[in-house]
Amino acid sequence: MGDPRESSRQDAIDRDANDPLGVFRQRFHIPTDASGDPLIYFCGNSLGLMPEAAFDDVTAELEDWRDLAVAGHLQARRPWLPYHESFRQHGASLVGAKPIEVVYMNTLTANLHFLMASFYRPESKRIKILCDSPCFPSDSYALQSQARWHGLEPLDAMVVLKPREGEHCLRDEDILGAIDEHRNELALVMFAGVNYYTGQAYDIKSIAARCQEHGIPFGLDLAHAAGNLDLELHEDGVDFAAWCTYKYGNSGPGAVAGAFVHERHAHNQELVRLAGWWGNDPATRFQMDENPEFIAQEGAEGWQVSNPPIFSMAPLHSSLSIFAEAGMAALRERSMRLTGYLEQQVKAIGSSHYQIITPSEPHRRGAQISIRVLGDGQALQSSLADAGIVTDFRPPDVIRIAPTPLYNTFDEIHRFAAVLEQKARVETGQGGD
């Protein structure tokens, strides 16, 4: 046991053994390498692993479709007609919302558009959208096209808030300062909950409060925050939000997304929206009049357009119930320990080769550390892949590591850091083993 790496590995193994949430790893299928060893999967921020039970969720629907056909709308084991209603409880608690505030429908970018149709209403001098940077491409396209949709030039309509020179993340005071500065021209403030690139978690509560002070609608893209942070969307007073469920939500590629609309808008029939039959009051949804009048269902469900896509919604049953069982607060607590351990391991390498661009205060980040690699980042990713470690490389030089609290372990982080250390030694010519 003279080798410090060996004794620190034992420490990681002990942490795992004593972790009350460690058991949830067994609920997931961990992919293996060619020799059958489990991969170390740090890409839960991109596509979460499959809960074992999701397999049965989907096959049950295939069976019911095969055996029941149209009768499945009412007689399937989980009837398709009210399918979205079965996520009301767990789907809302995932993001700290009331059941009336959340609906699962469409996909993330589509939901952003549907919600902006209601909450981005540029008028006279108030036409602009303030957003964080770097902004995810799909969000940029969505925001710019919303401006164009209203006959505006994106360059005139967008205020993209960038970190200060030489910094990677936004400062809270700069965010609030920008809202104050542009308050008379802003029609919308649209932020990420957690920035996809830097991993920075924004102070949602203070941004929401400042927006409310100035009467500016505040929307969130929670792609990297849902199932990651312990969100309080209702308490914080956010106007609307959307998130995908295939990242930390573990609901499968292209799975149906979430949408949140605050309760204070739940009964407002005057809000402009892009409507469809599923958003109509269920009592009159099927009325086949020549000129049916749209009566919005109360709450977030009133933003639905189409009947639910059952196969891409089925896995939400297992995944959301795992979150409900573990509890978001407990998961977040474990997540902070895992991410803190990852940061500590990377820093302990002591090489100028690796620069962490994610904030080091635990409340200012989620389950992700973004590391700038000053050596050959692509080569590092290949070495990691050779060691059975799945990571995500963002050109030019950032590798994103997301230890997710439902299935990653301290030992996996330890093994990751060992590869990093070895690589730094080789590249800086410090020899080593």
Ligand SMILES: *Cc1c(COP(=O)(O)O)cnc(C)c1O
């Ligand atoms: C993952 C992600 C998306 C993906 O959008 P889809 O509509 O689900 O394809 C959009 N925005 C952000 C910030 C993301 O991280």
